[in-house]
Amino acid sequence: MSKQKIGTRCVQGGYTPGNGEPRQIPIVQSTTFKYATSADMGALFDLEAEGYFYTRLQNPTNDYVAAKIADLEGGSAAMLTSSGQAANFFALFNICECGSHIVSSASIYGGTFNLIANTMAKMGIEVTFVAPDASREEIDAAFKDNTRAVFGETIANPALTVLDIETFAAAAHDHGVPLIIDNTFPTPVNCRPIEWGADIVTHSTTKYMDGHGAAVGGAIVDSGNFDWMAHADKFPGLTTPDESYHGIVYAEKFGQGGAFITKATAQLMRDFGCIQAPMNAYLLNLGLESLHVRMKKHVENGQAVAEYLEKHPKVLKVSYSGLPSDPFYKTAQKYLPQGGCGVVSFEIDGGRAAAEEFMGKLKMIAIETHVADARSCCLNPATSTHRQMTDEQLKEAGIPAGLVRLSCGLEEKEDLIADLESALA
Numbered sequence: 001m002s003k004q005k006i007g008t009r010c011v012q013g014g015y016t017p018g019n020g021e022p023r024q025i026p027i028v029q030s031t032t033f034k035y036a037t038s039a040d041m042g043a044l045f046d047l048e049a050e051g052y053f054y055t056r057l058q059n060p061t062n063d064y065v066a067a068k069i070a071d072l073e074g075g076s077a078a079m080l081t082s083s084g085q086a087a088n089f090f091a092l093f094n095i096c097e098c099g100s101h102i103v104s105s106a107s108i109y110g111g112t113f114n115l116i117a118n119t120m121a122k123m124g125i126e127v128t129f130v131a132p133d134a135s136r137e138e139i140d141a142a143f144k145d146n147t148r149a150v151f152g153e154t155i156a157n158p159a160l161t162v163l164d165i166e167t168f169a170a171a172a173h174d175h176g177v178p179l180i181i182d183n184t185f186p187t188p189v190n191c192r193p194i195e196w197g198a199d200i201v202t203h204s205t206t207k208y209m210d211g212h213g214a215a216v217g218g219a220i221v222d223s224g225n226f227d228w229m230a231h232a233d234k235f236p237g238l239t240t241p242d243e244s245y246h247g248i249v250y251a252e253k254f255g256q257g258g259a260f261i262t263k264a265t266a267q268l269m270r271d272f273g274c275i276q277a278p279m280n281a282y283l284l285n286l287g288l289e290s291l292h293v294r295m296k297k298h299v300e301n302g303q304a305v306a307e308y309l310e311k312h313p314k315v316l317k318v319s320y321s322g323l324p325s326d327p328f329y330k331t332a333q334k335y336l337p338q339g340g341c342g343v344v345s346f347e348i349d350g351g352r353a354a355a356e357e358f359m360g361k362l363k364m365i366a367i368e369t370h371v372a373d374a375r376s377c378c379l380n381p382a383t384s385t386h387r388q389m390t391d392e393q394l395k396e397a398g399i400p401a402g403l404v405r406l407s408c409g410l411e412e413k414e415d416l417i418a419d420l421e422s423a424l425a
């Protein structure tokens with residue numbers, strides 16, 4: 001990893017123009033690439049040469065941005081995907097197949113929960129969910145002979161729990177499988193899961209990395225630290241010949257640092273085609289250039305708003321791991337010493353009706369399904385994303401009807417608090 005500080009790498013990483021070349025990353029808006037001979041192209045198809053042949057698999061613009069994200073996370077290789085959903089699916093499906101089993105934190109994004117619990121179940125991949133603060137014994141008890149991966153989110157969306165990454169990593173490694181961490185909410189500016197033992201890191205770049213609500217996207221980063229060959233029986237896709245590429249063995253040909261991303265590109269991008277558009281990768285890079293500056297402000301606003309709400313008589317409970325009263329405060333102090341993110345959730349006295357009335361009275365903070373961009377927004381799960389659930393079911397799921405998820409943007413905190421104050425009054 002380079003020695004420059006992370007903020008410098010947000011600005012400078014991934015792309016270094018040569019003499020007379022464009023200062024900004026070029027948007028290579030081309031589906032295809034030209035070669036002099038069929039032999040040149042054949043070498044690319046055989047994975048014998050490096051280069052581009054079709055943008056469904058790889059594009060230079062995407063690779064500049066992926067290289068920056070790999071650098072920020074401290075990984076050996078990375079790839080961009082069309083969305084965060086695609087990133088998590090690829091990260092898991094690259095090492096799981098029909099008959100595999102996953103151990104996952106129960107506190108994860110709803111879309112990822114659906115992906116693992118319902119869609120991947122239809123592919124014959126089972127899951128056991130454990131609490132994000134499960135003890136080592138509880139995590140160990142979830143493993144089976146066919147477990148192939150452990151999954152969790154650094155800060156979960158929307159529950160805002162903080163994962164004990166070291167404990168999950170130790171459990172995964174003692175069972176010979178990698179830990180995959182979705183690091184969307186803190187971003188590598190506030191936490192680098194690889195430093196705590198994670199093997200693969202994923203992102204919905206749609207959130208803070210883009211940061212402007214402009215482009216849906218995802219990313220997968222490999223740490224290069226997991227020794228696939230040492231657990232060759234568990235990961236035949238990486239350690240035995242791939243007949244669709246003339247018998248290449250990824251872990252041998254591309255080494256520990258390159259095998260995972262090369263396989264995901266060569267097989268999963270080839271077959272599923274969830275590539276990020278080069279224009280979106282360009283927009284993502286604009287966001288990355290200011291990520292370190294913006295995350296400080298999101299955290300400052302989140303902390304100020306959480307402290308304000310905690311003292312408000314109409315607010316029953318605030319979840320924000322920067323508050324000493326939060327059950328995840330201690331874990332956050334360890335993994336997120338500079339703060340986590342700008343998302344705060346809180347429960348208003350009076351349930352669903354009170355939450356709806358409050359949100360209707362907000363003047364600046366918008367009602368949106370989105371989180372983690374420059375403009376503050378909020379959502380009441382009971383009347384939107386979790387609308388089909390009864391108040392009883394919501395309570396069981398830990399999402400009270402009066403819960404509001406508030407994403408603090410980049411406005412000044414005094415104006416955010418003023419908007420909240422008048423709506424609560």
Ligand SMILES: *Cc1c(COP(=O)(O)O)cnc(C)c1O
Pocket residue numbers: 083084085086109111112153156157182184185203204205206207216217218
């Ligand atoms: C939004 C989100 C996703 C899904 O990402 P998309 O870009 O919307 O597909 C995955 N994980 C987390 C933590 C998210 O917040």
